Amino acid sequence: MILRRRCGASDCLAWFFISGIALIFFLISSILYGTRTENPSLPRVVQEVLPAGRCLCQQSTTFECATCLDCAAHPPFVANTTRTEGESWVFDYRRDASNYGLDEVQCQAAFPGLFEEATRAKNYAKGKGMVTQKNLTDFDLSKGMVHAMIYDGQLRVLRTFLVDNINRQKAIASLAALHRAISAARDRPSIPNIEFVLSVEDLPAQPKKPLWMLSRRAGDDDLWLMPDFGWWSWDMPSLGAFDEIAAEAIQRERVEPWDSKKEKLVWRGKLNFAPKLRRKLVDAAKGKPWSDVGQVKWEDTEFKEPGAQFLGPVDQCSYMFIAHAEGRSYSGALKYRQLCRSVVVSHKLQWIQHYHYLLVATGSKQNYVEVERDFSDLSSAMDDLLAHPEKAKRIADNSVKTFRERYLTGAAEACYWRALIKAWKEVSFEPALYEKVEDGHKKKREQKRGVRYETFILYGYNTQLEWPKSAK
Ligand SMILES: *[C@@H]1O[C@H](CO)[C@@H](O)[C@H](O)[C@H]1NC(C)=O
Numbered sequence: 330m331i332l333r334r335r336c337g338a339s340d341c342l343a344w345f346f347i348s349g350i351a352l353i354f355f356l357i358s359s360i361l362y363g364t365r366t367e368n369p370s371l372p373r374v375v376q377e378v379l380p381a382g383r384c385l386c387q388q389s390t391t392f393e394c395a396t397c398l399d400c401a402a403h404p405p406f407v408a409n410t411t412r413t414e415g416e417s418w419v420f421d422y423r424r425d426a427s428n429y430g431l432d433e434v435q436c437q438a439a440f441p442g443l444f445e446e447a448t449r450a451k452n453y454a455k456g457k458g459m460v461t462q463k464n465l466t467d468f469d470l471s472k473g474m475v476h477a478m479i480y481d482g483q484l485r486v487l488r489t490f491l492v493d494n495i496n497r498q499k500a501i502a503s504l505a506a507l508h509r510a511i512s513a514a515r516d517r518p519s520i521p522n523i524e525f526v527l528s529v530e531d532l533p534a535q536p537k538k539p540l541w542m543l544s545r546r547a548g549d550d551d552l553w554l555m556p557d558f559g560w561w562s563w564d565m566p567s568l569g570a571f572d573e574i575a576a577e578a579i580q581r582e583r584v585e586p587w588d589s590k591k592e593k594l595v596w597r598g599k600l601n602f603a604p605k606l607r608r609k610l611v612d613a614a615k616g617k618p619w620s621d622v623g624q625v626k627w628e629d630t631e632f633k634e635p636g637a638q639f640l641g642p643v644d645q646c647s648y649m650f651i652a653h654a655e656g657r658s659y660s661g662a663l664k665y666r667q668l669c670r671s672v673v674v675s676h677k678l679q680w681i682q683h684y685h686y687l688l689v690a691t692g693s694k695q696n697y698v699e700v701e702r703d704f705s706d707l708s709s710a711m712d713d714l715l716a717h718p719e720k721a722k723r724i725a726d727n728s729v730k731t732f733r734e735r736y737l738t739g740a741a742e743a744c745y746w747r748a749l750i751k752a753w754k755e756v757s758f759e760p761a762l763y764e765k766v767e768d769g770h771k772k773k774r775e776q777k778r779g780v781r782y783e784t785f786i787l788y789g790y791n792t793q794l795e796w797p798k799s800a801k
């Protein structure tokens with residue numbers, strides 16, 4: 330006789346409890362495993378529970394920006410500068426690429442469309458009234474932030490909150506680039522006095538604040554974009570000052586012109602920076618004859634996995650096609666990929682950088698190839714490119730003309746910084762150089778705010794991280 334045991338109330342509860350805990354434990358472990366592992370193939374169930382999070386959401390930004398690049402095709406704005414009196418000035422890559430001191434008219438003439446983002450941020454801020462001192466001080470700095478000021482054409486650091494060396498390096502590189510742009514200004518006294526807070530974190534911790542950031546999503550209207558620290562330099566194997574890498578890419582092109590490039594799509598990156606998104610790329614390329622897509626494991630110098638060896642930014646130029654995928658937010662690798670005379674194949678981007686307005690996905694000015702965020706159309710896009718080599722070559726040439734030889738130059742970077750300063754000034758307050766500090770005997774003493782950038786960079790590591798707290 331089958332004994333039909335009905336579980337008692339407490340047994341049932343315990344059973345539910347235990348299986349509930351087990352399920353939650355399983356889900357959490359799967360997610361942790363899925364987001365951290367570098368294992369190239371994941372069990373189906375782990376793939377399913379991987380959170381899409383910010384890495385594979387529906388929202389993406391497609392740039393409809395005919396206004397930007399197209400105006401570059403019209404007869405260039407004729408700059409009437411005092412230096413070239415009587416002659417019209419036209420940007421010449423070989424001569425002007427590293428000229429950080431183009432004047433405003435030259436900047437406008439050379440880089441149409443580059444200042445869209447500064448203008449957008451300014452117009453948005455205008456709608457909210459002026460940025461006040463309080464807007465910059467009524468919140469605690471979160472990690473990666475630097476509160477700074479430009480006064481009489483000099484950069485001053487007011488406060489920092491940096492948590493580690495990467496944070497510190499990014500902040501110093503950003504300040505250095507800004508300092509270079511204002512030092513080189515043809516008319517330095519015309520640089521307005523401003524006060525601002527910048528952040529070098531990938532993700533905006535406070536997206537509703539008027540902060541200077543490296544990138545933003547379409548909805549982060551309050552943020553102002555600055556060029557990323559990589560234009561100054563980045564301290565990683567095979568990287569360095571941006572113009573140095575550009576020069577190497579040009580050198581490489583001499584020995585390895587278009588026709589000798591591998592007809593393959595290359596990608597190297599870390600999967601756990603954006604597991605779902607990047608795994609889709611790896612999966613979409615798996616087993617394809619045109620694929621040289623592999624993940625990089627920095628720790629593993631042997632790179633046992635086939636196709637997974639480290640490739641420097643210039644080594645990627647040996648391929649006709651270079652895939653691009655965002656990371657935790659934007660990926661700073663895009664600008665290096667755009668230094669090659671190769672076709673950049675990117676998913677629809679969600680994170681905007683200051684120069685992304687110049688990306689053109691269709692038409693005769695096409696300068697990259699755009700695919701879906703899940704890379705479902707990667708295979709057909711690659712088939713099309715391989716079947717139409719003249720089209721691929723045209724896109725690669727356009728990319729060089731637009732990016733390497735124009736909008737990614739140091740000249741463009743410096744022009745953008747100064748345009749950002751000017752746009753910010755139009756909607757923000759006039760800062761004060763002095764503040765009153767307690768003197769101990771009820772008297773207040775006037776003291777200069779902050780410290781000059783030139784002095785700040787001499788401070789030791791610990792002092793730079795949380796300044797001025799650590800100074801006391
Ligand atoms: C260019 O500048 C010179 C000297 O400042 C001036 O005489 C001339 O009229 C200007 N030309 C144009 C086309 O604006």
Ligand SMILES: *[C@@H]1O[C@H](CO)[C@@H](O)[C@H](O)[C@H]1NC(C)=O
Pocket residue numbers: 454457458459460461463464537538539551
């Ligand atoms: C500045 O602060 C005021 C008052 O809190 C607020 O109304 C305004 O929107 C802020 N401005 C910006 C640009 O965030």
